[in-house]
Structures are given as structure tokens and as C-alpha cells.
Amino acid sequence: MESSFPILSLLLWMPLIGALLILLVPRDNPKVARNLALAVSLLDLVVALVVFFSFNPLARGTQLVEKWTWIEGLGVSYHLGIDGISLLLVLLTAFLAPIAILSTYRAVTDRVRGFMFSILLLQVGMLGAFLALDVFLFYIFWELMLIPMYFMIGIWGGARRIYAAVKFFLFTLFGSVLMLVAILVVFFTYHAQTGNYTTDLYLLYGTQFPVSVQMWLFGAFALAFAIKVPMFPFHTWLPDAHVEAPTAGSVILAAVLLKMGTYGFLRFAFPLFPEAAVRFVPFIAILAVVGIIYGALVALVQKDIKKLIAYSSVSHLGFVMLGICALTPAATSGGLLQMVNHGISTGMLFLLVGVIYERRHTREITEFGGLAKQMPWYAFCFMIATLASVGLPGTNGFVGEFLVLIGTFNSDALPVLFGSPMAGQVLAGVAGLGVILGAIYMLWMVQRVFFGPLANPANQKLKDLSLREAVVMVPLIAVIFFIGLFPNFFLSRVEPSIQAFVQDVRHRSQLAQKIDREPARLATHILEEVRHDQ
């Protein structure tokens, strides 16, 4: 479906125009730079909403496509499009940008223009990576995101910002380079098979590889994405990056950048190399579950609120990866919804940590206690974000976790891939322990920060949320309950694309055929075991 008006380009490039305009603002006028950035991001959100509502929820394929030849000899095209998978993430990105910018009004006072320029440039990179349907284009945006984030941590970060920024940069770059090599291999292989050069993703989906080569290529892509997610054991850059990053950086990092990794699996790694993907699934699923438990346990013993939330991200993203690995429409839809949920609830938690950090210049849990008395609205918002984070029914977190767990538990793919009839049950059961641990580390932190006597004199004069801070919270709370109560509003738009993804991967990896032979055998197997138990 060709769209007449290039609305995706408008969505994509508007932040860049804003960024360039900011450079024209006089250096001594940070207020204008801020307000300009806010206005541009709000305008971009409006465009994103137009995109969202012009998206046809019933159609399976990519929509609002824009395609122009770019570098003819290499088959590179400017190819944008949106489907159910990218739709939610694009909206999430556009939704959080103004919120992140508003959070900097007091926090960032130094080199404001540079900061606003970075944040808008980052926006271009993120939107581009979600919208690109050409691997070359995607790679440009993927790398483009890296630079502004590096500067945001390195310039506006905390005490150990250089270490954190370099670590972030090197980890991601390491993955990116491997991915680049893999992209080149795909590119040349396609040429060898068809005589044409192309970087168009959909054409490359058709490339044939021997499974052994696929394994290497998938491995390269998967490593790049796993670092970004981050999956255990590639996660150690994340706590450092979060702790040192300014609030706005943490919000964007957690809410959107991490989703690049999980999105990469859905858009690139799995569909490009389905046969290798299903062979890797047991390995990734186990790492996902290990990450869920590991992240939760380590979060439990953190002394710094921000670091605790950073580790909780490792745990939450494990649910997303588990949902993708389960390869059932329910679990994978749940995983995708969980990406958004994590963006909202963790983004909100980072904003809230920023609020208290601005007042007290510390995030040590032991510095606090009894804040609920002094800052009731702040405590209220923190509690809502906490409940969403622990997946209380009625909030967004429940729907995502529930779908991932029930879909994994009853997945017909996992038993075949693991060669064990209980695989799904065991993975979901262990992942479920993460739900308990989630309640433990969050509520324990909440208790130590908000409850008990207001003993520390430094906390006794703290001011509750300002109007600006409260205004930022309202849309987040609204979204938390909206998704919790009416998830179908989003799920129905996601569903066709996820169905297509699952069927495509299953079909091209021969998994579907194996499952067709399998259920009879499995069912009898389970029944036998059951009878045996009786």
C-alpha cells in the first residue's frame, strides 16, 4: 500500500529539523532551546498519533510504505514502512520524547543546546531504526543512536560518566561490528544467488543459506541484539550506563533503546535466519529465564535506587525474550506488549528517581525513609509505577506478563525445540518465580524509601511534586491503566503482524511441519505420564 503523503518521513525527520533549528538558538538562551525541543517533540507525537490512527489494524503487511532508490549500484533504497510490530514502538518513542525533555528542565542547566540537540538526534536514530526496511538504512540509524547517547552519558552524566559512556559505547560497538560483517555476508550471498545487489530487507528474507552458515550469521546478529537488550551475561554495561546517565538519558535508554535489541530479534535475526533461529531458541530461552531470575536477585541487594531499577530491566526484558522464543502468537504478542509496558513503567520509575535526585543529590536507599509522609503525591506516583512494574492485574504489566507466561507454558513449539514435553511448563514456571522476586525487590525498596519514620533531617523539608513534574506523570499513569484495562486496543493492531511473524518463522524453519507431526505423539506422551502418576 503506497501512501500518497510521506507521513513516515515527516515523522522521522521532524526531530532533525528541530535539532538543526536548536543550533541556531543563541547560546545564552537555554529556555528557547528547551521549549523548542519540547514543541518539536510534541508536534512529532501528533504526527505519530496520526500514523497510529491511519494504520489499518486488520491488514497483515507493512503499511504507509515509502520507497525510493538511493544508491542504485548497491541496491540500497530509502525504504520506510510500519507494521504492527513497529507501530507500538514508534508510538512509544514519540510518546516518551516530550516527557524526557520535560524532565530536564531543572536537571540539565549546562550546555542545554547540546543536550537538546542530542536528544532530538537520538529521536531520529530510534524512529529510523524502527521504520527502516532496508538493512543499510537500518544500520545507519542503529549507529546514529549510539553517538548522542554516548555524549549524553559522557557529558551530562554522573561522577563515573566516562567509564560508563565508554563501556556503553564499546559493548554496543562490539555487537554492531559483528552485525555489520553478517550483513555484508548476506549482501554478497544474495548477489551470488541472484546476480543482483540489494539491501532491501524483504528481498533479503528470501536468501538461502546452508544451516551451518545461518548459525554463524544468526549468532552475529543475535549477539549484537542480545547486548542491546541486554541479555545475561551481556548486561553489565546497563547498570553503569543507567546510574551515570542523566534522567532523560535513562528514561530513553530503558524505554526505547533496549527495545532495539528485542525488536532486532523480531525484525531481523529470526526472519532472516529462521532455521538457525529455532536451533538457537532453547539457548536463548534459557538465557532469558536466567536473566529474569538473575536480574531480580541482583536487584534485591542493590543500595542505589537507580541501579536497582536498572537490574530490574534485565529481569523484565527476559520476559520479552521468553515471549519471542515461545513462538506462539499469544506469548510473542505479550512480549511485544511487554516492551511497551517496560518502557512506560520503567521510564516512569527513572523519572521519579530523577525527581528525588534533583532534590537530594543522592539515590542511596539508606538516605531515605518515611518520604510518603513528606511527599504524598510523589509516593502515590511511585506506588503506581511500582505496581505496574510488578504486574498487578489492572495495570499494563499484568497483561504482558500473563500473555508471555501462559503462551510459553502452553507453547507447542518449545517442547519440539527442546525435545522435552515439559519445556514450556518449566520455563514459564521458573520465569514465574521472577514475578515473586519482582514484588520482593520493589516493595522492599519502596518500604525503605517511603515508609518508616522520616528520620533523616535532610528529608524533612523536601517538597512534593511540582506542577511540571506532576503533569509529566499524568499521561504515564493514564497509559498504565489504559493498557491494563483495554489491552485489546493495542493487541488487535499487533496481532496480524505477530501472527505473520510466528507463521513465517515456523514455516520456513520447518518447525511447523515438525509440530504437525508432533502433537499426537506429545499428547499421548503426556497422557501416559499422567496415567502413570495416578
Place this chain on the structure above:
Amino acid sequence: MDIKTSILLWIPLLPLFGAIVNGLFGRHFSRPLVSAIGCGTVGMAFVLGLVASADIFASNGEARLVQSVYAWITAGNISIQLSFLLDSLSVIMVLVVAGVSFLIHVYSTGYMRDDPSHARYFAYLNLFVFSMLVLVLGDNLPVLFVGWEGVGLCSYLLIGFWFEDPAKASAGKKAFIVNRIGDLGFLIGMFLLFGAVGSLSIDDLRAGTAQGLIAPGLATAACLFLFLGATGKSAQIPLYVWLPDAMAGPTPVSALIHAATMVTAGVYMIARLSFLFAISPTASAVVALVGGLTALIAATIGITQKDIKKVLAYSTVSQLGYMFVAVGVGAYFAGIFHLMTHAFFKACLFLGSGAVIHALSGVQDITKMGGLRKKLPWTYWTFLISTLAIAGFPPFAGFFSKDEILWKALSSTSHAPWASWVHLAAYGMGILAAAITSFYMFRLVFLTFHGKSRLDPSIHVHHEMKSMSYPLAVLAGLATVAGWVGASLFGIHSFADFLDPVVGAAQKTAVVMRDFAHNHSIEWAAAVGSVAVAFIGLGLAWLLYIKSPDTPWRLAERFRFTYRLVFNKYWVDEFYEAFIIRPIHAFSVFLWRIVDVVIIDGFGVNGPARLLKGIGHVGRRLQSGNVQAYAFWLFAGVAGALLYLALAVGVI
């Protein structure tokens, strides 16, 4: 959709509305307005519940209403409606929950009158009523689960209501976490059922069970996981440990949530899924056994506690055990019957204890009370009536429901070969616990209201307030008469008949009658036995606490170890602390300090980084500034990469 059906949604929505209004704006309202909103919305929910149940009462339980509001979660093969079901079972629950909640809201207007966070209190309490009503009205397991976790949240918020006290905040957190452990069991039970039936609506599950879609082994597994959820919510072994700590909350909260309503959710859930538990004699036997054991052990702990609320808390755990015995032996209606009578007399006891604590400005230690009978007459008489009810004296309500449970346990068995012994054991533990119940309850009454005053002379005993006394009177009245609806001993079966359309078939599947089950003389003999043990308990309490009040302390001295074992609640909390919590904490520290910092970052990241730095020193010599040398290395690098690529692709 006719009007009665569309009412269902409004039953929970009204209290939710109250919670939102009071929660967001209550601090700007006057106290009477906050109270009016709190009580009014719950009262209206009760009235709506009555209106909606008219047909069901008229048809003696046959009619049912289902309201489907909208499609909540749809993804892949999963499709969950937000829908509500009102049948005879949920009618009883809705009316008990809304009715008792209303009385406790009224009581709270007095009890919490001087609390600065008055509005927040009523907001939480209304939120609880909303969640509980969703729980009992849910037409499918996920909607039920919304209420299930929702009541857990409200319990957390209300136990820690006075959050400035770290111990109270801690107790709230403990309740939530222990409940969460159970909730995972509930979730897994749901997943198993979904795998077998492909739906989670109650009707589909019932139909699926009837069609044999749920294999017996699977049913056992699912029921045991669901029961794990029930042990969390309803404070049974091994997850009962949160309930005694939950007494940190305001006393009306203890009455409502931790006695009358929320903690009975597990019993309700099993009755709701009785068709499923009925086909698993194994799981049912486990339920009965755990219930019996909990009834007995909690009762023994009740003997030694000195805090008036702690005695009642263990008593609640114990009484809940009876309800599980009932649903475990297939007497689902008896479980719900006891649930209802218990809601009345236990709410009354808790509110009575609240009246005592309120009158004494916060004293909770019964060894420092005594002789309050004259000063708090309303409280004393209602407390005494409820004590007679819980101890199982006829004609008070508890006698009929408890006796029904004991008789059903004695006179039935199930299809499992060893169930005969399980039912007998459950009966044995039940009758023993009945004697102990009577003992510790009269100990409580005697120490609190009788004898000489042991009060600290500085304490001035406040007058009783009407807003608190009237609810006590209503509840005491109910605790007196509520048993008569199901006095099967006298041939009155109205309660069982009313529930028959929901649980009757399951009961027939589950239960195998013993040959004496219809012998009235034996039934009467058993009833006399129940009353006899109640008298034994009363007599012992009188001997020890009225006749010779020094004996208890001498006994405690004499059997020191046993006393300390029981007084310290068998050191179960300490056991969990030492063998579960500490090891997890230590392991977490290990993962962070060693695996993350030393292994991954140390060897994996910074190690190679240092290595590269070393290589960099060597490499620096290559940076000679000679452009031709650079060009050479660049060329060599590209050539190497291309060569590798070509090899990998297989061109060469």
C-alpha cells in the same frame, strides 16, 4: 441486556468510584463527607446486590445472571472477557461481603474518627470492597484473579496503613509477598487448565471437565497449584505466616479483610471450582488434611498468645482450616456455610476487640486487662455471644456450621482408597481443635472482661461509641441466628438446597457416603460430642482463669519447652528466615559482587580491555606517522576481511 444483568458491573464499580473520589480529593473534604461517600457506596452496592439476586432467591438458587462487559485480552488462542456471574454461590458472597463491609465501614467512622489520614483509609477500604466483589463475581479465572491480587494489594496497603512504624510497613510487605508466592501457584493452575480446555471461563471449565478434557492427573496437578494459591490467600499451612503479622493494621481492617472476607477467598475459589476438585480425590484429600492440620496447630498457638488480636488471628487461621476440611471432604456447601457464619461472629469478635483497644487507648495485652465487663457492656455481651458461636454452643451460628463440617468429615469418604483415613484424621483434628477453640476463646473472654482489673491505673477507659456499638449488635444478632438456615440436624436444609445448583453435582461426584451417613442417632451423638468438647474447653478455661488464676503460669513453667515452642509459634518464621530468606539474600550478593563484578566485568570486559591496552602499547610503534605504512596495513586489513568473507560464503 435486561436491567438486572447490567446491574452486576455496578456492584463493584460503586465502591471503586468511592475509592477514587476519596483517594484523590478526600483530603479536601470534611470528615462526614468522606465517611458518607465510603459507607454510601458500599451500602448501595449491597442494595444493588439484593436487587440483582431477587430472581435467584425466587428460584431457590436455580437462576443465574451473566454480564459480559467487553473483550479484555485477546491474543492468539487466548480470549478473555471481562464478565461477571451471579449465581447462588456468588449471591451469598456478594451479600456477605457487601453487608459486612458496610457494617465495618460504619464502625470505622467512629474508630478512625481522629486519624489524620481518614480519607486515605476510606479510599483503601473501598478499593478493597471493589476488589473483593470482582473476585466473587468474576465469571472466569483471570477476572477472579484481578480481584484475587487486588485484595492482596489492599491488604498490603491497609496492614501498613500506619506506615511510619517500620514493623507495620514490614507486615504489609510480608503479606503481599507471601500472597504472591501463592498467586504463582494460582497462575500455574490456570495455565494447566487452559492447556487442557482452551478457555478459562468457569462454564467452559465445567463443560470441559464433564467432557473429560481434563485428565485426572492433570486435574490433580491443577487443583494442587490452585490450592497453593488458596493457602496464601487464606492463610493455611505452609503460607499462613503473614496473617498474624497482619494484625498490625487498624482493627476494623483485621475484622473485614483478615477475618470476614478476603481470607475466605481460597475457600470460595475451591467451591467455585468444585466440579474440578471433585474429580481429583487426591487433591481434595490434601485440602482436607492441610485444613485439619492448620485448624489444630493454629488453635494450639492461640492458647498462648497475649495480644487480643493475635489470639483472634490464630483463631481465624484455625477456623479457615475448618472450611478447607469442608471443601476437602466434598461438603462444599458446609464450607460456604461456615464461611458465612464465621464472617459474622469473627467480624463481631474483631470489632469487639477494637472497641476494647479503642476504650483503653491502644492496650492490646490481655494480661493487662480484666474486669471490663461492667465498663463496656455492649462490647462484652456481643463478644460473649460471638464467643459462644465460635466455640460451637447451640443455638448460636457457629455450632450448626462447624457441626455440619465435622459430621460430613466423619460420615463420608471419597473414591481414593486411603481417603477414608484422611477424612477420619480431619474429623479427629477438627474435634480436638474444637475443644481448644472453646478453651482459648473463653480464656480470652475471662482475661479481658472478667476477674479483677489489671489495668495500668493511668489508663482512663473511654465510653463506647454508638457508631461502634450498633454494628456490633447487628453482627452479634447474625452470629446468633445465621446458623438456622442450615440446621440439618433439625432437618433444615435451606442453605444446602440454595447452593445445590452450583455445588450439588460436584458433591455427588466427590463424596462416598459411609453406611451410617443417614443414621440420625449417630448424627445426634456426634453433635452431642461436639457440644461436649466445647463444654470441656469452657470448663478448663474457667478452672484456669477464674478459679485458680495462678495455675497457667505454673503450667507454663512446668512445661517450659512446650510452652515456649507454642508461644513462639513453633519457630516457623525463624525457620523461613534462616533457610529461605537468608540463603537467597546471600546468593544474590554473590551474584552481584562475584559474578557481575569479578567474573563478567573483571575477566570478561575489563580483562580484555587491559589486554588490548597492552597490545596498544605495542601497536603504538606501528604508528610511525608514515602514510605508506598506514596504507599497507589498511590494504592488508581489507584484504584479510574480504578473504574471510569469500571463504565463509563459499565463493572460493
